[in-house]
Amino acid sequence: MDKNISFTLKVWRQRGPKAKGAFETYQMKDIPGDTSFLEMLDILNEQLVNENKEPIAFDHDCREGICGMCSLYVNGHPHGPATGATTCQLYMRRFKDGDTITVEPWRSAGFPVIRDLMVDRTAFDKIQQAGGYVSINTGGMPDANAIPIGKDIAEEAMDAAACIGCGACVAACKNGSAMLFVSAKVSQFALLPQGKVEAKKRVKAMVAKMDELGFGNCTNTRACEAECPKCVSISNIARLNREFIKAKLKD
Amino acid sequence: MWLSKSSVGRKVVMSVSGAALVLFLLFHMSMNLVAIFSAEGYNMICEFLGANWYALVATAGLAALVVLHFVYAFILTMQNRKARGSQRYAVAERPKGVSWASQNMLVLGIIVILGMGLHLFNFWAKMQLPEVLHMMGMDVEPNVMFNVSNGSAYIVSTFSCPVYAALYVVWLVALWFHLTHGIWSAMQTLGVNNKVWFCRWKMIGNVVSTIIVLGFMAVVVAGYFGMGALGKVALDCGACC
């Protein structure tokens, strides 16, 4: 059975994008180990509302690790110390009685803070809108089995497509680079025959948009891969580089 | 131009220049090793690589590569710091699987550059540079001119001094860290990597950087302790420090 723990919580509070933020400290008492990290914040928010204070704003939605909405930089790690898990899949049994837990928002010029722990990730949408698609309309498609695709290729595409767009890669990167996110999408399309048709145009457009939005240059530290809740591999970044160089050399 | 305007392009410049410099280091290291076995042989190579046109072109090329690699490194770092935003994390932990070197390439690079400055002062300024100056009609001391090809003597004179030997060791250790990340990273940036080759490139990178650094280190050690052919080199140029 899980034990209850008490700990000190340091949470970043910031009114708005331009406002100056600071840490606030809260004492949490007797939190059951089977409480998820976000449920623990719910408990804190409930306390704050009861004290007529404004609750902490943080992004969350599905709470089962797939929507990519939750963020939070917990004790020096995006999505906290667990590997292969999002913040909503982090349980308090991972922490010890008496710990100090520091919670910060994603910090990157590409992701400005909206309030407290909530950041603006629309840059990711913009990158996808620049080329993260196959240029087709609805209807009139060939039969789904018309083009056989090797199981290994389909699996590799799926590995890349597992990205949930949470932005942990950017948050983890000392360069604020979005390469893992962009490469995952580029890879998924570049691997599959349906996506290959416009692969060159796509990779150039998406990299250009990524650069334009102020994300940093990848220096292959692999922090993104290590912190990715879906374990997306940096082999995708190699593929993006390859696709990009090939496309540019063909110009 | 995509090599300067796009993030991937800038990294390609870093990779290509870095890879070329690795090749040069391999060559330089092999050349140095000769000194342990035969002082004459080494001096012959030094003469061969004196102020001849091909050596000068290569030197100019090398200098250009170093400058390019260094300038791009600064530009990239500046951009990356800006991309990170003004607010830093209060708590930051290096995740598992992230090498220390990968996060400190600029610092390591600066140590390498400083070491290179020292190296140019110790060797190049006494060997190729005087020849060039002499060819350009400037006054060079006859004593110096006489010794431009006596590389073995310079090795012994430099490394017999413990301070220089220690500085060179520090430099080489920094170089090792820089290369262990740099070599596989260059391949990654050039796109010649995947899940299988990732481990291979890392291994190749570690082996190559270790060979390079051990090779250079051997000469430093041999020079310091006077081992091999370097033990027999007469110090006619005067002791160093």
Place this chain on the structure above:
Amino acid sequence: MAKISSVKVDSKIPEGPLAEKWTNYKAHQKLVNPANKRKLDIIVVGTGLAGASGAASLGAMGFNVLNFCIQDSPRRAHSIAAQGGINAAKNYQNDGDSVYRLFYDTIKGGDYRAREANVHRLAEVSGAIIDQCVAQCVPFAREYGGLLANRSFGGAQVSRTFYARGQTGQQLLLGAYSALNYQVSQGTVKVFTRYEMLDLVIIDGRARGIIARNLVTGKVERFAAHAVVIATGGYGNAYFLSTNAMGSNGSAALQCYRKGAYFANPCYAQIHPTCIPVHGDKQSKLTLMSESLRNDGRIWVPKKLEDAKALQQGKKHPNDIPDEDRDFYLERRYPAFGNLVPRDVASRAAKERCDKGFGVNNTGLAVFLDFKYAIQRLGEDVVRQRYGNLFDMYEEIADTNPYKEPMMIFPAIHYTMGGIWVDYELQTSIPGLFAIGEANFSDHGANRLGASALMQGLADGYFVLPYTIQNYLADQIQVPRFSTDAPEFVAAEKAVNDKIAKLMAIKGTRSVDSIHKELGLVMWDNVGMARTKESLENALKEIDRVEKIFWSDLRIPGEADTLNIELEKALRLLDFIEIGRLMAYDALNREESCGGHFREEHQTEEGEAKRDDENFSYVACWKYTGEGQEPELLKEDLNYQYIKVQQRNYKN
């Protein structure tokens, strides 16, 4: 008791034989020419499978689309969490599948409470969905030969479910999201993220726009269009604890209801049998374990009551109970379908065992889902390959290793079959207002089969709405763009601002969540898996009580004219209260058991749901009659011409 109108609701089903209705409809419907499409604006609220696919398809046709979502990106909609798969009548496995069989299974699975013509159309277009998704680079699972793989799902005897690991919903949604992004890049769709619809604007009896609040700035804004499409999903969060996302809500649907759209079959809520059991009162949501687990896992509880007691007290380990003392109750009761019976049947069977005291965790509210046998049969590697990510997820939450000991599961609210009433064209009872996906009620009857929600969402968005909406818009090409200065917009915006001001002025002591939890408990205890006349009447009283607390003691800290998460939740809770009431009214009215609606008074001797086709073979359409008034019931009769209505049988 609610007023019952004698007016019959017309679903506008086209004439002709069942299999030709959709073809005939398309051949004869009115269309809008490309030049006119550009002049027509369509608002789509929601960016899940239905919303994103609908917005993208309408944009691709040339309409000018405004697409809204409450999350920070369209890709976050809760469709993304669907795990198992999507059905399609492709018959790639050559196991006897066909459009008719998918149609038949869906009608039967829905306990004969769905509209034949809609379901047949759904089965007809199902194949094209798979083609569309593959063309978008959705990485479906494949066989070594390179062709698409299938698996089987509850309620079907063929393998027709396409899947992408345990993340099918994610991959399909990302496919639709990519289609949406393509349209954004083409300038046909404009996406508004972090916006929440708070009212529908009606001008001269037609839906002409919405009032939405910018969740970041708190500003209430007006948006006009020629037609409005609601694709905001279901209202399962009325129970507080459900498998829905935290933000999932029924507010958009309820605003439409308040403006005159009928709300159909609200009592049909699906309780999913394989969820991780509730563990404490601080829990915020329930996590679903994919139905696909039932392909290889076997569900059991102890045969002996003393074993169950020992398990509940933690004195015995499940692995200590020998096979002969295990009651595989689904296999025992339903030999033909075994562990793959439809969700409502599996959920009720679990409840039956737990009610009798055979539950296996400390609360007595859980049953085992055991992979010991699959691991013996297939080896751990195969099981890991098939379900690895689900097992990891389970281990993270429950802190036990499902490879070594059985998982514990219990039913939880998952999906709502009821929703905004729509006709064959997916148009609601308000002209110009359409509803697609889970937000409408149309295709699943009283119970939805696994892997059919994805199918329906995408069918509506890609292949049905883009046709049927034109039949409406063809008459609108002369109508110029509306100004949001029209008095109707001004009035609607004022009403929203007044409501917000009223909420902010309560200044009580209770947080939104604490009241929501209270509502959820009332709903689960009284309008949950088994309902009675008494429980439902009690629910209506209790909901009134909760509403009183809400209006007298709610506290929303902060200001309304900025980001305010408590205000967002309060607005949603207000609507959940109304939805809860509607569900209770509907459940009370439906004096029969069918699918997800189980009235204890109406069951067979073996405890199976007992329908009353003579009196209840209709869609219950609820019409708003005013604040605090009982709603009025209108009926749409269900006529089965092509299927013989019978008692559902999953035994043999």
